[in-house]
Each structure stands twice: as structure tokens, then as C-alpha cells.
Amino acid sequence: MTGALAVEDVALSFAGVTALDGVSFRVEPSTVHAVIGPNGAGKTSTFNVICGVYTPDRGGVTLGGNRLTGLPPHRIARLGIGRAFQNIALSGRQTVLENILLGRHVLTRAGVIASGLRLPAARREAREGRAKAAEIAELVGMAPLLDRPAGGLSYGDKKRLELARALAMEPSVLLLDEPVAGMNDEETARTAGVIRDVRDRTGVSVLLIEHDMSLVMDVSDRVTVLDFGRLVADGTPAEVRRHPEVLRAYLGGALGDDPGGEPGDTAGGEGRDHDHHQEDK
Ligand SMILES: Nc1ncnc2c1ncn2[C@@H]1O[C@H](COP(=O)(O)OP(=O)(O)OP(=O)(O)O)[C@@H](O)[C@H]1O
Numbered sequence: 001m002t003g004a005l006a007v008e009d010v011a012l013s014f015a016g017v018t019a020l021d022g023v024s025f026r027v028e029p030s031t032v033h034a035v036i037g038p039n040g041a042g043k044t045s046t047f048n049v050i051c052g053v054y055t056p057d058r059g060g061v062t063l064g065g066n067r068l069t070g071l072p073p074h075r076i077a078r079l080g081i082g083r084a085f086q087n088i089a090l091s092g093r094q095t096v097l098e099n100i101l102l103g104r105h106v107l108t109r110a111g112v113i114a115s116g117l118r119l120p121a122a123r124r125e126a127r128e129g130r131a132k133a134a135e136i137a138e139l140v141g142m143a144p145l146l147d148r149p150a151g152g153l154s155y156g157d158k159k160r161l162e163l164a165r166a167l168a169m170e171p172s173v174l175l176l177d178e179p180v181a182g183m184n185d186e187e188t189a190r191t192a193g194v195i196r197d198v199r200d201r202t203g204v205s206v207l208l209i210e211h212d213m214s215l216v217m218d219v220s221d222r223v224t225v226l227d228f229g230r231l232v233a234d235g236t237p238a239e240v241r242r243h244p245e246v247l248r249a250y251l252g253g254a255l256g257d258d259p260g261g262e263p264g265d266t267a268g269g270e271g272r273d274h275d276h277h278q279e280d281k
Contacts, residue, residue, distance in 0.1 A: 002029070002063055002064040002080050002172035003029065003063065003064025003065060004026045004027060004028050004029060004063075004064070005026065005027040005050070005061065005062070005063050005081075005172075005173050005205065005207070006024075006025075006026045006027075006061065006062045006063075007023060007024055007025050007026070007046065007049070007050065007059075007061050008024050008059050008060055008061070008062065009022050009023070009024050009058060009059035010022070010023045010024070010046070010049055010056045010058070010059040010060065010061070011023075011056055011057045011058040011059055012042075012045055012049060012054055012056045012057055012229075013057060018228075018229045019042050019045040019229050020042045020045050020046060020049070020056065020226075020229045021228075021229040021230045022058075022059070022230070022231075023042065023046060023059075023226065023229070023230070023231050024059070024231065025224045025231065025234050027173060027205050027207050027222075028205065028221075028222075029172070029203065029205055030199055030200075030203045030204070030205060031199065031205050031206075031221040031222060032195055032196070032199050032205075032206045032208070032219050032220050032221050032222075033205065033206070033207050033208070033220060033221065033222045033223070033224065034207075034208050034209070034210055034216045034219075034220040034222075034223045034224070035047075035207065035208070035209050035223075035224045035225075035226065036209075036210065036211075036213070036216055036223060036224070036225050036226070037225055037226035037227050037232075037249070038227060038249060038250070040228075041226040041227050041228065041229065042226045042228075042229040042230075043209045043226060044177070044209065045229075046226070047083070047175055047177060047207075047209065049061060049069070050068070050076075050081060050175065050207075051073055051076055051077075051081055051083055051175065052068065052069070052071055052072060052073040052075075052076040053073055055069065055070065056069065063079060063080055063081065063172065063173070064172075066079065068081065077169060077171075080171050080172035080173060081171055081172070081173055081175065082166040082167065082169045082170075082171030082173070082174045082175065083166055083174075083175040083177070084162045084163045084165065084166035084174070084175070084176050084177065084179070090150040090151075090158060090161060090162065090165075091150060092149065092150050092151030093149055093150075093151060094149065094150060095146065095147050095148060095149055095150065096137060096142055096145045096146050096147070096148055096150055096153070096161055096164075097130065097133055097134070097137070097146045097147065099150050099161055099164075099165055100133040100136055100137060100161070100164050100165055100168050101129055101130070101133050101168070102165060102168075103164070103165035103166060103167070103168030103169055104129050104132070104133070104168045104169065132168065132170075133146075133168060134146065136164045136167050136168055137164060139164075139167070139194070139197055139198065139201060139202070140160045140161075140163060140164045140167070140194050141160065141190065141193075141194060142157060142160060142161065142164065145157065154187075155182060155183070155187070156183050156184075156187030156190065156191065159179060159180075159183065159187075159191065160190075160191060160194060163176065163179060163191075163194065163198075167198065167202075167204070171204060172204065172205065173204065173205045173206075173207055174198065174204050174205070174206050174207070175207050175208070176195070176206060176207070176208040176209070176210075177208075177209050178208075178209055178210055178211065179191055179195065179208060179210065179215075180192075180210065180212050180215050181210075181211070181212075188212065188214075188215060191215075192215055192218055192219050195208070195219050196219060208220075216237070217237040217241065220237055221236070222234070222235065222236060223235065223236070223237050223240040225240055225243070225245075225246050225249065227245070227249040232245040232246060232249060233245055233246045
């Protein structure tokens with residue numbers, strides 16, 4: 001077990017626009033942790049700082065006490081931060097198995113020449129890779145689809161394949177950017193089950209950005225709320241839902257008394273006036 005992911009006093013600005021202003025929180029091992037907040041709150045910026053896409057002006061990120069900030073993104077990925085993207089970028093002609101194997105390339109040691117020559121180490125690595133990919137496909141409920149071309153999958157399966165591909169890197173922390181965006185209720189429930197299974201069966205922590213409050217309140221062990229780049233609340237879903245600053249940020253939208261709201265609720269979507277945030281963009 002690698003230990004907690006700690007975001008410590010991170011500040012980030014773009015040409016005078018403050019994206020993050022002293023944000024700190026911890027993602028404990030084997031937990032589901034959501035980062036929520038209205039549009040422009042700093043959620044994506046937080047992910048980009050964790051992955052090393054952006055270097056913060058102040059503060060930094062550690063995993064199990066080791067500093068990630070300052071390292072290039074590929075090193076951070078190797079150290080255990082896996083990310084599945086909101087925009088589906090799968091190789092449509094390749095099969096589910098091949099797409100999951102693509103996700104493993106950061107772990108592959110034998111190298112292209114050894115693989116080309118089919119040296120024993122490369123063959124062993126390929127065999128292990130396929131076994132691991134099959135295991136991951138089973139975890140995300142896609143075992144029967146291993147030989148299907150990714151291009152023909154349903155929308156929900158494509159999104160879960162993206163998640164599987166990130167898992168193939170064997171991360172300690174899996175970053176999911178809106179894992180159920182655009183999904184219907186049934187697909188959302190399936191993905192919620194996969195997120196729980198990832199936590200419970202692999203011990204991987206899941207850090208997710210999500211506007212669907214129903215999913216957030218349902219699957220998260222802990223929720224961090226950002227607004228205008230500042231942390232306004234951090235706690236269990238029950239604590240966060242009652243927090244006065246959170247209620248204010250969402251203007252009585254999806255986080256009100258209704259536990260979990262309706263699937264598809266877009267907190268910060270309908271529940272507040274975004275215009276003052278959009279001006280900053
Ligand atoms: N590359 C960039 N250049 C300039 N400003 C940026 C950049 N990335 C983010 N920002 C600004 O930083 C602030 C935080 O943006 P960020 O994308 O992190 O918010 P978010 O919570 O992910 O929003 P959304 O829910 O709309 O995706 C916003 O004011 C945004 O306009």
C-alpha cells in the first residue's frame with residue numbers, strides 16, 4: 001500500500017486568474033473521494049496539478065510521503081497516479097483487450113526491440129499483461145466483450161473501458177473525470193458498482209470529479225468541495241451536504257434535503273448562477 005495522496009496548500013493561477021487558492025486535502029488509501037464544485041471551481045486544475053500537467057505556484061502533491069510535484073507526468077503515472085479522461089479516446093478498431101493492453105505500456109519493461117524479437121522476457125511480459133487485462137475486464141464487467149472492437153461498444157461500455165485502461169497501469173490512485181457524464185440511470189448504477197468494486201477488490205483509491213450529486217453522495221467515502229479555487233468543505237457526504245457554505249455555493253440545488261437528489265442532477269449546473277464564474281474564463 002502506497003499511502004495517502006496529499007494535496008498540500010496548492011495555489012495556481014493563469015495570467016492573474018486564480019484557479020486554486022491554498023487547497024489542501026488527503027485521499028486515504030482504498031477510499032472513494034469526490035471533488036465537487038460549481039463550474040470554474042478548480043476541479044480540473046486540481047487533477048492537472050496532481051498529474052503534473054500543471055506546476056502549482058505554491059504547495060504540492062505527495063503520494064505516500066513522496067513528492068510528485070515537479071516530476072514529469074509520465075513519472076507521476078508510473079509512481080501510481082492513473083487517469084481516465086472525460087473525452088473518450090479509445091482506439092476504435094482495436095479490441096477491448098488491446099485497448100486495455102495499451103494502458104499498460106507505462107509498465108512494460110521489455111521494450112520494443114525485445115518484443116519484436118519475441119525474447120523470453122518480452123513473451124512472459126505479454127502473457128502476464130494479457131492475464132492482467134482479462135482480470136481488469138472482469139472487474140469492470142466487460143469480460144464477455146474482450147474480443148469486440150472498441151468502436152462498436154455502447155457509450156457506457158466505452159466509458160468503462162477508458163476506466164479499465166487507466167486501471168491497467170496498476171495505479172494506487174485512479175482519477176476519474178466525470179465517469180458517468182451522459183449516462184442513463186442504468187449505466188450510472190453499473191458504473192457506481194464498478195467504482196465500489198475497484199475500491200473494495202483492488203484497494204485502489206478512486207478520486208473523482210463528478211456533477212452527478214446522486215452518484216457522488218452514493219459512492220463517496222469523502223467529499224471535497226471547491227468554490228472559486230478555495231476549499232469550502234471537506235468531509236463525509238452527510239457532513240458536506242449540511243455544510244452552510246456548500247448550500248450557499250449550490251444555492252439550494254442538488255445538495256438540499258433530498259438525500260442524493262435525482263440521478264443526473266447537475267450540481268452547479270442548474271442550482272446556481274454560473275455567470276460570475278464564466279466571466280473568469
Ligand atoms: N489553461 C487555462 N488558462 C486560463 N485559465 C484557466 C485554465 N484552466 C483553468 N483556468 C481557469 O481556472 C479556473 C478553474 O478552472 P477549472 O477548469 O479547474 O474548473 P472546474 O471546476 O474544473 O470547472 P468545470 O466544472 O467547468 O470543468 C477557471 O476560472 C478557469 O477559467
